[in-house]
Amino acid sequence: MKAIENGSWWSHYAAPARFYPLAGHLVTPLFLMAAVLASIGLYIGFIVAPTDWQQGESYRIIFIHVPAAWMSMIIYLAMAFWGVLALVLKTRLSAMMLQALAPTGAWMTFVALWTGAFWGKPTWGTYWVWDARITSELILLFLYFGVIGLRASIDDDRKADKACALLSIVGAVNVPIIYFSVKWWNTLHQGASVSLTAAPKMAQTMLTAMLIMTAAAWAYSIAASLVRVRSLIIQREPRSSWDKSLKNQAEASSAGVPR
Amino acid sequence: MFLASLQRDLRLLLRQASEAWLVLVFFLLIASLFPLAMQPEPKTLLAIGPGVSWVSALLSVLLSMPRMFAADAQDGSLEQMLLQSEAWMSILLGKLVAHWLASGLPLSLVAPLIGLQYGLDLNAIAVLLAGLLLGTPILTLIGAIAAALNLSARGGGALLALLMLPLCIPVLVFGAGAVEAQAAGLGAEAHLSLLAAGLILAAILAPWACSTAIRIAMD
Numbered sequence: 001m002k003a004i005e006n007g008s009w010w011s012h013y014a015a016p017a018r019f020y021p022l023a024g025h026l027v028t029p030l031f032l033m034a035a036v037l038a039s040i041g042l043y044i045g046f047i048v049a050p051t052d053w054q055q056g057e058s059y060r061i062i063f064i065h066v067p068a069a070w071m072s073m074i075i076y077l078a079m080a081f082w083g084v085l086a087l088v089l090k091t092r093l094s095a096m097m098l099q100a101l102a103p104t105g106a107w108m109t110f111v112a113l114w115t116g117a118f119w120g121k122p123t124w125g126t127y128w129v130w131d132a133r134i135t136s137e138l139i140l141l142f143l144y145f146g147v148i149g150l151r152a153s154i155d156d157d158r159k160a161d162k163a164c165a166l167l168s169i170v171g172a173v174n175v176p177i178i179y180f181s182v183k184w185w186n187t188l189h190q191g192a193s194v195s196l197t198a199a200p201k202m203a204q205t206m207l208t209a210m211l212i213m214t215a216a217a218w219a220y221s222i223a224a225s226l227v228r229v230r231s232l233i234i235q236r237e238p239r240s241s242w243d244k245s246l247k248n249q250a251e252a253s254s255a256g257v258p259r
Numbered sequence: 260m261f262l263a264s265l266q267r268d269l270r271l272l273l274r275q276a277s278e279a280w281l282v283l284v285f286f287l288l289i290a291s292l293f294p295l296a297m298q299p300e301p302k303t304l305l306a307i308g309p310g311v312s313w314v315s316a317l318l319s320v321l322l323s324m325p326r327m328f329a330a331d332a333q334d335g336s337l338e339q340m341l342l343q344s345e346a347w348m349s350i351l352l353g354k355l356v357a358h359w360l361a362s363g364l365p366l367s368l369v370a371p372l373i374g375l376q377y378g379l380d381l382n383a384i385a386v387l388l389a390g391l392l393l394g395t396p397i398l399t400l401i402g403a404i405a406a407a408l409n410l411s412a413r414g415g416g417a418l419l420a421l422l423m424l425p426l427c428i429p430v431l432v433f434g435a436g437a438v439e440a441q442a443a444g445l446g447a448e449a450h451l452s453l454l455a456a457g458l459i460l461a462a463i464l465a466p467w468a469c470s471t472a473i474r475i476a477m478d
Contacts (some may be wrong), residue, residue: 086371142425149421153412162475163411167422170404170468174426177457181429184453185436 014091016233023226030223037216045209061115063209067217069112072140073175075105075221079147080172083165091227095161096236098168099151102226104221106144113137132183139178142174143171157236260346264353271330273362279361282323286366289315290373301378308377309438312370312387313431316363321420322404323362325409327354328473338477341445351470355403362396379438386441386451390434393454401426402464407472430457464470 013019036088045063051061079101116134117127128134147164154160272279293311294304329335340350370391374384405423412418437450 139425139428143419146422146425149418150408150412155413156411159411159475159478162478163408163472166404166468166471166475168407170426173464174429177429178425181432185432228409 014089014093016093016096016237019093020230020233020237023230027223027226027230030219030226034216034219034223037212037219041212041216044205044212049205050203054228055123058119061119062206063114063213065115065119066210067214068108068115069137070214071217071221072105072109072112072137074201075101075108076143076168076175077172079105079168083168083172086161086165087169092161092236095165096232097225098147098164098230099161100225100232101221102144102147102151102164103228104224104230105143106148108221109141109144111139113141123191132179132185135182136175136179139182140175143175186203260343261349261353264340264350265357266353268354268357269360272357272425278323279325279365282362282453283472284314284318285322285440286319287369287373289318290376294376304377305379305442308374308379309383309387309435309442311377312373312438313394314437315373316391316395316434317424317427317431319366320362320395320398320402320425321416322440323358324406324419324423325416327358327403327406328410329406332476337473341473341477348470351466351473352432354467355399355469358403359396363391363399367391367395379442383438383442386447387438389451390437390447390454393451393458394430394434397430397454397458397461398427400455400461400469401430403469404465404472407469407476410473410476418469430454 013022023228030243031141041063047061049060079098082094082098082101085091086098113134116137120129121127150167151164154163268277290311293307297303328337331340341347343350367388370387371384374387379387402419402423405419405426408422409419433450437447437454440450441447
């Protein structure tokens with residue numbers, strides 16, 4: 001508690017043992033928030049928002065597509081951020097956060113690609129276009145797979161922490177270069193491709209729905225990675241008496257605690 | 260120290276020259292598979308030639324990557340090199356250069372053969388060669404990071420490919436793009452300049468990342 005009085009609350013909670021209960025308190029409210037926001041967002045998006053004069057009803061998928069695409073990029077940046085902290089400050093929790101974020105990021109990327117394909121079919125007449133954004137998103141998915149694959153194939157947790165941290169930093173440095181190169185390549189190959197940026201201005205209700213859905217995606221992503229980071233802490237930190245809730249859980253379920 | 264390391268690695272590579280040859284044969288083989296898998300119309304060949312050459316080069320460098328550090332890590336000499344804290348960077352640079360001299364350079368030099376097979380004209384072949392000479396060192400540098408990360412892992416070549424290939428996409432785009440721009444009459448300077456810029460950037464950043472990855476693996 002001294003650490004908090006000194007104002008360095010972050011270093012106080014950087015200890016996995018202290019972060020575990022904090023994360024536990026945050027998970028349920030965040031999931032609730034995500035559910036409520038998503039309900040409101042989907043209600044406005046699917047029922048209140050007007051039909052687009054150009055795209056008809058199919059445009060409504062953007063209420064899922066755009067937040068997922070934003071999250072996919074933000075989560076990769078967040079991973080690189082935790083990666084820098086993990087390498088520089090050598091905090092265990094940062095590396096765990098990185099690993100906990102990776103699956104959520106990969107899911108968001110996948111959702112963005114999948115919903116994009118379903119939007120593309122009625123709108124562009126094709127599931128897939130080698131557009132700069134879509135292609136970069138696909139490469140981003142491979143970068144996520146790289147981090148997840150590297151983590152999965154290193155047995156030593158400490159090595160895996162650092163290796164994943166380094167890889168996510170290298171990846172984050174590369175993402176802008178990849179985006180630029182794909183954009184360049186795209187203009188060379190197909191001059192008049194479909195442009196997402198030239199979309200007509202959005203109605204106010206549509207924007208509201210999209211922003212609410214984005215907030216829901218944030219809440220969900222944070223909650224999901226906190227759940228994952230909690231199970232990483234259980235797996236990796238030596239069990240001791242610091243965590244009562246964990247003990248109760250272990251006693252409650254006959255399955256017990258892994259490792 | 261740089262020269263000593265370069266000399267040592269080159270000598271080792273010369274003693275196992277068959278591996279360097281295999282990389283070259285692999286390169287030519289991959290590039291020869293594409294026409295067999297489709298109708299070899301001259302127009303199609305011309306269109307896919309630059310891309311096929313670059314993808315084949317990328318895969319060949321990928322194939323040559325695992326042996327970059329694996330043997331030295333296995334017999335413990337990599338750890339000893341790491342202990343030479345002051346000379347370590349020079350040693351690492353020597354290894355990188357040696358690897359390129361034994362893979363990227365010969366591969367670039369036989370690439371004009373593939374260019375001929377695909378019916379590229381001489382200007383396009385010259386651009387292909389120039390692009391490969393600028394681009395293959397970047398592939399070696401990026402591949403070295405992946406190979407070094409792979410030292411900590413028990414994943415085999417598949418993981419190496421997953422780590423290395425997405426990061427190499429810009430090189431592929433600019434390299435193959437240079438030849439296509441030349442063929443389209445746009446001139447290849449812009450693409451080649453970008454490749455050169457990429458090489459400088461990679462030469463500055465990649466050795467650091469590679470060294471960090473080796474330290475992690477040897478920890």
